[in-house]
Amino acid sequence: xxxxxxxxxxxxxxxxxxxxxxxxxxxxxxxxxxxxxxxxxxxxxxxxxxxxxxxxxxxxxxxxxxxxxxxxxxxxxxxxxxxxxxxxxxxxxxxxxxxxxxxxxxxxxxxxxxxxxxxxxxxxxxxxxxxxxxxxxxxxxxxxxxxxxxxxxxxxxxxxxxxxxxxxxxxxxxxxxxxxxxxxxxxxxxxxxxxxxxxxxxxxxxxxxxxxxxxxxxxxxxxxxxxxxxxxxxxxxxxxxxxxxxxxxxxxxxxxxxxxxxxxxxxxxxxxxxxxxxxxxxxxxxxxxxxxxxxxxxxxxxxxxxxxxxxxxxxxxxxxxx
Numbered sequence: 001x002x003x004x005x006x007x008x009x010x011x012x013x014x015x016x017x018x019x020x021x022x023x024x025x026x027x028x029x030x031x032x033x034x035x036x037x038x039x040x041x042x043x044x045x046x047x048x049x050x051x052x053x054x055x056x057x058x059x060x061x062x063x064x065x066x067x068x069x070x071x072x073x074x075x076x077x078x079x080x081x082x083x084x085x086x087x088x089x090x091x092x093x094x095x096x097x098x099x100x101x102x103x104x105x106x107x108x109x110x111x112x113x114x115x116x117x118x119x120x121x122x123x124x125x126x127x128x129x130x131x132x133x134x135x136x137x138x139x140x141x142x143x144x145x146x147x148x149x150x151x152x153x154x155x156x157x158x159x160x161x162x163x164x165x166x167x168x169x170x171x172x173x174x175x176x177x178x179x180x181x182x183x184x185x186x187x188x189x190x191x192x193x194x195x196x197x198x199x200x201x202x203x204x205x206x207x208x209x210x211x212x213x214x215x216x217x218x219x220x221x222x223x224x225x226x227x228x229x230x231x232x233x234x235x236x237x238x239x240x241x242x243x244x245x246x247x248x249x250x251x252x253x254x255x256x257x258x259x260x261x262x263x264x265x266x267x268x269x270x271x272x273x274x275x276x277x278x279x280x281x282x283x284x285x286x287x288x289x290x291x292x293x294x295x296x297x298x299x300x301x302x303x304x305x306x307x308x309x310x311x312x313x314x315x316x317x318x319x320x321x322x
Protein backbone atom coordinates (compact mmCIF):
# COMPACT_ATOMS: atom_id res chain seq x y z
CA UNK A 1 0.00 0.00 0.00
CA UNK A 2 1.33 3.46 -0.86
CA UNK A 3 1.96 5.28 2.42
CA UNK A 4 1.40 8.81 1.13
CA UNK A 5 -1.87 7.87 -0.58
CA UNK A 6 -3.16 6.17 2.55
CA UNK A 7 -2.53 9.24 4.69
CA UNK A 8 -4.20 11.62 2.24
CA UNK A 9 -7.29 9.40 2.04
CA UNK A 10 -7.95 8.95 5.73
CA UNK A 11 -10.15 11.71 7.09
CA UNK A 12 -12.47 10.86 9.99
CA UNK A 13 -16.13 11.80 10.10
CA UNK A 14 -18.45 11.94 13.09
CA UNK A 15 -22.10 11.17 13.71
CA UNK A 16 -25.26 13.23 13.23
CA UNK A 17 -27.24 14.86 15.99
CA UNK A 18 -30.56 13.19 16.77
CA UNK A 19 -33.75 14.87 17.91
CA UNK A 20 -34.45 13.45 21.38
CA UNK A 21 -37.67 11.52 21.82
CA UNK A 22 -39.28 12.62 25.07
CA UNK A 23 -41.73 10.09 26.52
CA UNK A 24 -44.75 11.79 28.09
CA UNK A 25 -46.69 8.64 28.92
CA UNK A 26 -46.07 4.94 29.49
CA UNK A 27 -42.60 5.82 30.71
CA UNK A 28 -40.65 3.80 33.25
CA UNK A 29 -38.64 6.82 34.43
CA UNK A 30 -39.58 9.39 37.02
CA UNK A 31 -37.85 12.74 36.94
CA UNK A 32 -35.26 13.21 39.66
CA UNK A 33 -32.85 15.91 40.73
CA UNK A 34 -29.88 13.68 41.49
CA UNK A 35 -29.24 11.88 38.16
CA UNK A 36 -27.27 12.98 35.12
CA UNK A 37 -29.12 14.94 32.49
CA UNK A 38 -28.82 14.33 28.77
CA UNK A 39 -26.64 16.74 26.81
CA UNK A 40 -27.38 15.37 23.34
CA UNK A 41 -28.46 12.30 21.35
CA UNK A 42 -26.41 11.16 18.33
CA UNK A 43 -27.24 8.85 15.44
CA UNK A 44 -24.51 6.46 14.30
CA UNK A 45 -23.83 6.73 10.55
CA UNK A 46 -23.15 3.92 8.11
CA UNK A 47 -19.65 3.86 6.72
CA UNK A 48 -17.06 1.49 5.25
CA UNK A 49 -13.59 0.77 6.59
CA UNK A 50 -11.75 -1.27 4.00
CA UNK A 51 -14.28 -3.93 3.01
CA UNK A 52 -15.95 -3.86 6.44
CA UNK A 53 -19.33 -2.12 7.02
CA UNK A 54 -19.44 -0.10 10.23
CA UNK A 55 -21.72 2.21 12.17
CA UNK A 56 -19.77 5.28 13.27
CA UNK A 57 -21.05 6.89 16.45
CA UNK A 58 -18.44 9.65 16.73
CA UNK A 59 -14.99 10.42 15.34
CA UNK A 60 -12.95 13.28 16.70
CA UNK A 61 -15.96 15.37 17.73
CA UNK A 62 -17.88 15.94 20.98
CA UNK A 63 -14.64 15.62 22.93
CA UNK A 64 -15.97 17.61 25.89
CA UNK A 65 -18.46 14.76 26.44
CA UNK A 66 -16.66 11.60 25.27
CA UNK A 67 -13.00 12.13 26.30
CA UNK A 68 -10.92 10.06 27.05
CA UNK A 69 -12.57 8.21 24.12
CA UNK A 70 -12.22 9.84 20.71
CA UNK A 71 -13.63 7.46 18.05
CA UNK A 72 -16.37 4.81 18.10
CA UNK A 73 -17.24 2.19 15.46
CA UNK A 74 -19.56 -0.80 15.68
CA UNK A 75 -18.52 -3.34 13.03
CA UNK A 76 -21.20 -5.67 11.77
CA UNK A 77 -23.19 -7.64 12.55
CA UNK A 78 -22.27 -9.24 9.24
CA UNK A 79 -23.03 -12.79 8.19
CA UNK A 80 -19.92 -14.56 6.89
CA UNK A 81 -20.23 -17.75 4.86
CA UNK A 82 -17.62 -20.51 4.97
CA UNK A 83 -14.71 -19.81 2.59
CA UNK A 84 -15.81 -16.21 1.99
CA UNK A 85 -12.99 -13.80 1.18
CA UNK A 86 -12.01 -12.19 4.51
CA UNK A 87 -13.45 -8.80 5.38
CA UNK A 88 -10.28 -6.78 5.80
CA UNK A 89 -8.88 -3.43 6.84
CA UNK A 90 -5.46 -3.22 5.19
CA UNK A 91 -2.37 -2.34 7.21
CA UNK A 92 -2.57 1.22 8.54
CA UNK A 93 -0.77 3.31 11.17
CA UNK A 94 -1.88 4.84 14.46
CA UNK A 95 -0.21 7.24 16.86
CA UNK A 96 -1.30 9.06 20.01
CA UNK A 97 -4.16 6.65 20.70
CA UNK A 98 -4.98 3.16 21.95
CA UNK A 99 -7.49 1.47 19.61
CA UNK A 100 -9.52 -1.13 21.50
CA UNK A 101 -11.36 -4.06 19.91
CA UNK A 102 -14.13 -6.03 21.63
CA UNK A 103 -15.82 -9.04 20.01
CA UNK A 104 -19.49 -9.84 20.59
CA UNK A 105 -19.63 -12.57 17.95
CA UNK A 106 -17.26 -14.33 15.59
CA UNK A 107 -13.50 -14.03 15.41
CA UNK A 108 -10.86 -11.69 14.05
CA UNK A 109 -7.25 -11.78 12.95
CA UNK A 110 -4.81 -9.08 14.11
CA UNK A 111 -1.26 -8.60 12.84
CA UNK A 112 0.97 -5.63 13.67
CA UNK A 113 4.43 -4.11 13.31
CA UNK A 114 5.27 -5.23 16.87
CA UNK A 115 5.42 -8.85 15.62
CA UNK A 116 2.07 -9.85 17.13
CA UNK A 117 -0.07 -12.12 14.98
CA UNK A 118 -3.11 -13.71 16.67
CA UNK A 119 -6.77 -14.64 16.47
CA UNK A 120 -9.35 -12.75 18.56
CA UNK A 121 -12.41 -14.69 19.74
CA UNK A 122 -15.87 -13.88 21.08
CA UNK A 123 -15.64 -12.01 24.37
CA UNK A 124 -11.97 -11.06 23.89
CA UNK A 125 -10.71 -7.50 24.26
CA UNK A 126 -7.60 -6.07 22.60
CA UNK A 127 -5.75 -2.94 23.69
CA UNK A 128 -3.39 -1.75 20.93
CA UNK A 129 -1.51 1.14 22.51
CA UNK A 130 -0.01 2.86 19.48
CA UNK A 131 1.88 5.52 21.45
CA UNK A 132 4.54 7.09 19.21
CA UNK A 133 3.38 4.99 16.27
CA UNK A 134 2.69 1.46 15.04
CA UNK A 135 0.88 -0.32 12.19
CA UNK A 136 -1.75 -3.05 12.29
CA UNK A 137 -3.99 -5.06 9.98
CA UNK A 138 -7.45 -6.41 10.86
CA UNK A 139 -9.62 -9.02 9.17
CA UNK A 140 -12.16 -11.76 9.87
CA UNK A 141 -10.66 -14.75 11.66
CA UNK A 142 -9.85 -18.33 10.81
CA UNK A 143 -12.92 -19.87 12.49
CA UNK A 144 -15.24 -17.64 10.43
CA UNK A 145 -13.41 -18.57 7.26
CA UNK A 146 -13.74 -22.27 8.10
CA UNK A 147 -17.24 -22.45 9.59
CA UNK A 148 -18.93 -19.13 8.81
CA UNK A 149 -20.95 -17.17 11.34
CA UNK A 150 -21.61 -13.62 12.52
CA UNK A 151 -18.87 -11.00 12.70
CA UNK A 152 -19.80 -8.35 15.26
CA UNK A 153 -18.04 -6.09 17.72
CA UNK A 154 -16.60 -2.68 18.44
CA UNK A 155 -13.46 -0.74 17.70
CA UNK A 156 -13.27 2.24 20.03
CA UNK A 157 -10.22 4.47 20.30
CA UNK A 158 -8.89 5.80 23.59
CA UNK A 159 -7.12 9.11 23.22
CA UNK A 160 -3.82 8.94 25.10
CA UNK A 161 -3.06 11.89 27.39
CA UNK A 162 -0.11 14.09 26.42
CA UNK A 163 2.25 12.35 28.83
CA UNK A 164 1.65 9.01 27.04
CA UNK A 165 1.62 10.18 23.39
CA UNK A 166 5.20 9.03 22.79
CA UNK A 167 5.17 5.76 24.69
CA UNK A 168 6.69 2.75 22.99
CA UNK A 169 3.77 0.91 21.33
CA UNK A 170 2.37 -2.30 22.84
CA UNK A 171 -0.33 -4.89 22.12
CA UNK A 172 -2.29 -6.75 24.80
CA UNK A 173 -5.07 -9.30 24.36
CA UNK A 174 -7.43 -10.09 27.26
CA UNK A 175 -9.82 -13.03 27.52
CA UNK A 176 -13.17 -12.83 29.38
CA UNK A 177 -11.63 -14.33 32.53
CA UNK A 178 -9.35 -11.29 32.86
CA UNK A 179 -12.33 -8.95 32.91
CA UNK A 180 -15.11 -8.93 35.52
CA UNK A 181 -18.80 -9.81 35.45
CA UNK A 182 -21.83 -8.63 37.39
CA UNK A 183 -24.88 -10.89 37.35
CA UNK A 184 -28.18 -9.74 38.86
CA UNK A 185 -31.76 -10.85 38.39
CA UNK A 186 -32.62 -8.12 35.88
CA UNK A 187 -29.26 -7.49 34.16
CA UNK A 188 -25.77 -8.81 33.47
CA UNK A 189 -22.69 -6.69 32.83
CA UNK A 190 -19.25 -7.45 31.44
CA UNK A 191 -16.83 -5.03 33.07
CA UNK A 192 -14.34 -4.65 30.24
CA UNK A 193 -12.49 -1.76 31.91
CA UNK A 194 -13.05 -0.06 35.23
CA UNK A 195 -15.17 -1.13 38.19
CA UNK A 196 -18.91 -1.68 38.55
CA UNK A 197 -20.70 -2.57 41.79
CA UNK A 198 -17.46 -3.83 43.34
CA UNK A 199 -16.41 -5.97 40.35
CA UNK A 200 -13.16 -4.71 38.81
CA UNK A 201 -11.53 -5.59 35.49
CA UNK A 202 -7.82 -6.39 35.36
CA UNK A 203 -7.49 -4.41 32.10
CA UNK A 204 -5.43 -1.32 32.96
CA UNK A 205 -5.37 1.46 30.35
CA UNK A 206 -3.12 3.63 32.65
CA UNK A 207 -5.71 6.36 33.29
CA UNK A 208 -9.30 6.41 34.65
CA UNK A 209 -11.61 4.73 32.11
CA UNK A 210 -14.74 2.58 32.33
CA UNK A 211 -16.26 0.36 29.62
CA UNK A 212 -19.31 -1.72 30.55
CA UNK A 213 -21.26 -4.10 28.27
CA UNK A 214 -24.71 -4.43 29.84
CA UNK A 215 -27.67 -6.63 28.94
CA UNK A 216 -30.91 -5.41 30.53
CA UNK A 217 -34.06 -7.48 30.90
CA UNK A 218 -37.54 -6.05 30.34
CA UNK A 219 -38.45 -3.72 33.19
CA UNK A 220 -34.86 -3.28 34.38
CA UNK A 221 -34.04 -0.06 36.22
CA UNK A 222 -30.36 0.70 36.70
CA UNK A 223 -28.70 3.30 38.88
CA UNK A 224 -24.99 3.33 38.06
CA UNK A 225 -22.60 5.40 40.17
CA UNK A 226 -19.95 7.41 38.31
CA UNK A 227 -17.44 10.05 39.32
CA UNK A 228 -19.21 13.40 38.90
CA UNK A 229 -16.13 14.87 37.18
CA UNK A 230 -15.92 12.07 34.58
CA UNK A 231 -17.58 11.90 31.17
CA UNK A 232 -20.10 9.19 30.37
CA UNK A 233 -22.02 8.08 27.30
CA UNK A 234 -24.31 5.17 26.40
CA UNK A 235 -24.51 3.40 23.05
CA UNK A 236 -27.62 1.28 22.42
CA UNK A 237 -26.74 -1.97 20.63
CA UNK A 238 -30.21 -3.55 20.66
CA UNK A 239 -33.59 -2.48 21.97
CA UNK A 240 -34.10 0.94 23.53
CA UNK A 241 -33.46 2.62 26.87
CA UNK A 242 -34.85 5.60 28.72
CA UNK A 243 -32.87 7.95 30.88
CA UNK A 244 -33.24 11.12 32.92
CA UNK A 245 -35.85 13.55 31.59
CA UNK A 246 -37.66 10.59 30.00
CA UNK A 247 -35.38 10.77 26.99
CA UNK A 248 -35.49 7.58 24.90
CA UNK A 249 -32.63 6.21 22.80
CA UNK A 250 -33.04 3.41 20.26
CA UNK A 251 -30.56 1.00 18.67
CA UNK A 252 -27.49 2.70 17.13
CA UNK A 253 -28.01 5.92 19.07
CA UNK A 254 -25.66 7.50 21.60
CA UNK A 255 -26.66 9.34 24.75
CA UNK A 256 -24.11 11.97 25.79
CA UNK A 257 -24.49 12.91 29.45
CA UNK A 258 -23.73 16.14 31.25
CA UNK A 259 -21.15 16.07 34.05
CA UNK A 260 -23.68 17.22 36.62
CA UNK A 261 -24.18 14.19 38.89
CA UNK A 262 -22.54 11.04 40.21
CA UNK A 263 -25.47 8.85 39.14
CA UNK A 264 -26.72 7.57 35.77
CA UNK A 265 -30.26 6.19 35.65
CA UNK A 266 -31.44 3.89 32.85
CA UNK A 267 -34.64 1.96 32.23
CA UNK A 268 -35.51 -0.67 29.60
CA UNK A 269 -39.18 -1.44 28.95
CA UNK A 270 -38.10 -4.47 26.89
CA UNK A 271 -34.84 -6.40 26.65
CA UNK A 272 -31.96 -4.10 25.72
CA UNK A 273 -28.20 -4.29 25.22
CA UNK A 274 -25.92 -1.29 25.69
CA UNK A 275 -22.37 -0.09 26.18
CA UNK A 276 -21.78 2.45 28.93
CA UNK A 277 -18.37 4.11 28.63
CA UNK A 278 -16.50 7.10 29.94
CA UNK A 279 -13.72 8.28 32.20
CA UNK A 280 -11.67 11.25 33.25
CA UNK A 281 -11.54 13.84 30.44
CA UNK A 282 -8.04 14.89 29.41
CA UNK A 283 -8.85 18.61 29.06
CA UNK A 284 -6.09 18.93 26.44
CA UNK A 285 -6.06 20.21 22.84
CA UNK A 286 -6.99 17.54 20.29
CA UNK A 287 -5.52 17.62 16.78
CA UNK A 288 -6.72 14.64 14.72
CA UNK A 289 -5.92 13.66 11.17
CA UNK A 290 -6.99 10.22 10.03
CA UNK A 291 -5.34 7.62 12.28
CA UNK A 292 -3.24 10.14 14.24
CA UNK A 293 -4.56 11.99 17.31
CA UNK A 294 -2.14 14.43 18.94
CA UNK A 295 -2.08 17.74 20.82
CA UNK A 296 -0.85 20.10 18.10
CA UNK A 297 -0.25 20.37 14.37
CA UNK A 298 3.52 19.96 14.63
CA UNK A 299 3.03 16.56 16.29
CA UNK A 300 0.73 15.50 13.44
CA UNK A 301 3.41 16.49 10.92
CA UNK A 302 5.93 14.46 12.89
CA UNK A 303 3.60 11.45 12.66
CA UNK A 304 3.50 11.81 8.86
CA UNK A 305 7.27 11.97 8.70
CA UNK A 306 7.75 8.99 11.00
CA UNK A 307 5.28 6.88 9.04
CA UNK A 308 6.71 7.73 5.64
CA UNK A 309 10.26 7.11 6.90
CA UNK A 310 9.24 3.62 8.02
CA UNK A 311 9.75 4.30 11.72
CA UNK A 312 6.28 2.91 12.51
CA UNK A 313 6.94 -0.31 10.61
CA UNK A 314 6.40 -1.74 7.15
CA UNK A 315 2.76 -1.93 5.98
CA UNK A 316 3.62 -4.46 3.26
CA UNK A 317 5.02 -6.83 5.83
CA UNK A 318 2.05 -6.31 8.21
CA UNK A 319 -0.31 -7.12 5.32
CA UNK A 320 1.57 -10.39 4.83
CA UNK A 321 3.15 -9.28 1.54
CA UNK A 322 6.72 -10.25 2.42
